[in-house]
Amino acid sequence: MVAYSTMNDDAVFKALADASRRKLLDRLRQKNGQTLSELCHGLEMTRQAVAKHLAILQKANLVAWRREGRERLHFINPVPIHSIAERWISKFEHPRLQALAKLKRNLEGKES
Amino acid sequence: MVAYSTMNDDAVFKALADASRRKLLDRLRQKNGQTLSELCHGLEMTRQAVAKHLAILQKANLVAWRREGRERLHFINPVPIHSIAERWISKFEHPRLQALAKLKRNLEGKES
DNA sequence: TAGTTATGCAACCAAATGGTTGCCTATTCC
DNA sequence: GGAATAGGCAACCATTTGGTTGCATAACTA
Structure with missing residues (x-):
């Protein structure tokens, strides 16, 4: 028996609607656990923009992170x-x- | 050998990002070939708004329609x-x- | 033919989105 | 301790988005 919440479907669909965010997911899929700065490399936007995208992915529960010293390590959640x-x-x-x-x-x- | 164009992925993702458009797809799945007016019933927005949504779905190749007299019949494309x-x-x-x-x-x- | 129904088209509008800059705090390294 | 590195936070901005209203046209129907 699976009791799944269809509640945040919308957040997931919206998170996936942006090409930059899909790219971020792709990158995390290739190498999990990257820091914020690491995820910025090669992307033509500021760190703050990337941080915003990651926040959106997090609210959709597609990405989670933990603090490690002064760094933030990001992990993908494929569920x-x-x-x-x-x-x-x-x-x-x-x-x-x-x-x-x-x-x-x-x-x-x-x-x- | 499958030569798929990944080109309009973005259009599809963006089309799916809106709850009203997903609802329209759901409705067409339940009953294919509906007219524009028919698709408007029960949706709390104007016909023009619905028409715009359908245009977006069409550009993403998720919906197609043909003219039949003064009506427009809509068909879903699940591909x-x-x-x-x-x-x-x-x-x-x-x-x-x-x-x-x-x-x-x-x-x-x-x-x- | 006149009225009604189905749709098309364009202008307009508020809010959301995706991005920026500027500045501040917390760690790490020398 | 001081400089450099990693990130947080907020204000601001242009464009896109999702919706509206108003009006025009085309096709049925009585």
């Missing part, structure tokens, strides 16, 4: 993405190519 | 959602509970 994939995207679990053919037929005005 | 689910979300295909445990360990500062 919310999976939850959404499973319970929202799986709504569309028809055979895809079949669905595409159906869409085309519909657009052409034939009965499906 | 882009599947594509993203498969090639982006599957990046996070570690065993999830294991990943969550790892995240906790990381936050607690123990080596994983």
Whole structure:
């Protein structure tokens, strides 16, 4: 029995809507536990902007961090993405190519 | 061999970021081929607002429509959602509970 | 043909978003 | 202790976003 809260779906979708944030997730996936400064390298924006993005990812529960001395180590949390994939995207679990053919037929005005 | 264009991922993510648009997709999933007016029923916003949302969904290739007399029939296209689910979300295909445990360990500062 | 229904188009508006700069605090290193 | 490094916080700004109103056009229907 799984009692998942669909409550913060919106936060997750919104967090994923921005390319910079998706890039940050990608980077963390490649190397987990990076510091804030480390995550800034190569991104064409200020540290403060990156910190804002990470805060948004954190509120969506996609990223967590812990303080270590003067540094902040960031860790990715893949669970919310999976939850959404499973319970929202799986709504569309028809055979895809079949669905595409159906869409085309519909657009052409034939009965499906 | 699959040659997928990762180009309009951004449009899809952004389209999905809005709760009203997700609701519209849900409605079309329940009943495909609805008209614009039909899709407006029960939504607390003007027809024009709904039309804008549908235009965004269309640009993301999540919805298509055809003209039928004075009406516009809308059809859902589940393919882009599947594509993203498969090639982006599957990046996070570690065993999830294991990943969550790892995240906790990381936050607690123990080596994983 | 006249009225009603379905949609299109454009201007406008407030709030959210994504970014900046400036400055302050806390650690670490010499 | 003093300089350098890592990050926190707040004010500010332009653009995007999500919505509106107003009006025009096209197609059914009586």
